[in-house]
Amino acid sequence: MTIVHTIQPTRIVVAVNGDLDLKTADPLREALDALIDRYRDKDLIIDLADVDFIDSSGLGVILGRYRRLAQRNRTVSLAGIRPSVRTVLDLAGILTIITVIDSPIRKEAR
Amino acid sequence: MTIVHTIQPTRIVVAVNGDLDLKTADPLREALDALIDRYRDKDLIIDLADVDFIDSSGLGVILGRYRRLAQRNRTVSLAGIRPSVRTVLDLAGILTIITVIDSPIRKEAR
Amino acid sequence: MNRMSLRFISVSDNVGLARVAVAALASQADFSLQDIDEIKVAVSEAVSNAIVHGYPGRSDGEIQVTGMLDAGGLTVTVEDWGVGIEDITQARQPAYSQDPERMGLGFVFMESFMHGLQVESTPGQGTRVEMHRLVTISGELSRDAQ
């Protein structure tokens, strides 16, 4: 897994590359929490365009960040969701509580 | 593995997709021999652009076709060789006896 | 018509290894790519559970994954010789987890993505999960020229 982040005026965009599972849950959680704590007024966008696989360990990280930010009136959105990832997010009901950005995030980021 | 062939005035172009190993050696050998026997005056070009993996079982099929055709003054050439495949062909010394076509075969085929 | 058995230790690196091995076996049958994605999730959940819950704090626990392909489809088992589960019915409830950091969706995903899930466990001795996935042939009989 690799993580690349971009800081924009109102949001933190984090592009993740790799599988989101038990192995990568801890490093991903730590990286996201560090960004959330550092940029205290920004929303979080997680770009999953290069994520092929996610399971409940990976989902847990996303949902955990959603909860942390919601307490402070900040939001989490997901972008670039692939079909294999969408199936899992759907089943977990995550798409009903977290906003999904359908347009390519890298263009929108300009 | 999938095999797609195109018949041109002087040659048979066979595009292979998949791994060339023990599993695919027999079906590949049969497919190539059927084409060789059917088009009795044409040379053979094997396009490996979609082959990521080859081992000695796969090499054996190529070298065997080279020998069969050489007996009848026909040639075998290889196109689209990827780095992972080149390493193996190099080590086996196959590139010293079989011609390699470096330009993309699909364009050249026009 | 084919079978494999994979053993490894309880470190999180091996979740991916197990997924990839079962996916390679499954790809020998007439599963679609989406079928295989779903099978990978189920395997990932069962193996993660064996690591996290079966062997808490241990990286030397043995885990065995088997896969069997036959005309009826794919059968996967994931077995550990760890702490076991006291109350299986409770453990299988959606959103139940002993670990506040986790979602309690592992068994839900295994059930949703597979066609049949059995869990056997003895506290102090270990846990064995068996999952089945049917091949549903849609459209053409064979996907490639092999």
Place this chain on the structure above:
Amino acid sequence: MNRMSLRFISVSDNVGLARVAVAALASQADFSLQDIDEIKVAVSEAVSNAIVHGYPGRSDGEIQVTGMLDAGGLTVTVEDWGVGIEDITQARQPAYSQDPERMGLGFVFMESFMHGLQVESTPGQGTRVEMHRLVTISGELSRDAQ
């Protein structure tokens, strides 16, 4: 620091399975993509030999592949309980093959792509091949952000 063991039957489908599993293990260490491609060739040769030569005409022979990662690199063993090899020295000669359809390059590839190859075999009892690959760190220490 990690190990796995994979068992399967002597059908040619499983050559790819073994490659993929060992590659997944190797990718946990600091091997380059080219290193992993080369390891895959060596594994493919050893497993193909177990199937073709160890169990001629049989699809129910057991084959075991193990992989071990430690600071020294990757050690892979491939074992079968098949016919065995009468003369190992002869068998390891380049271009030597008992099968006219084959190239006799299997052992050559294993030797070339790995750093150390040992072959043990007892006629009638089986064959065990052990291969080692060193990690050669070039450039940066870690390739990703994990």
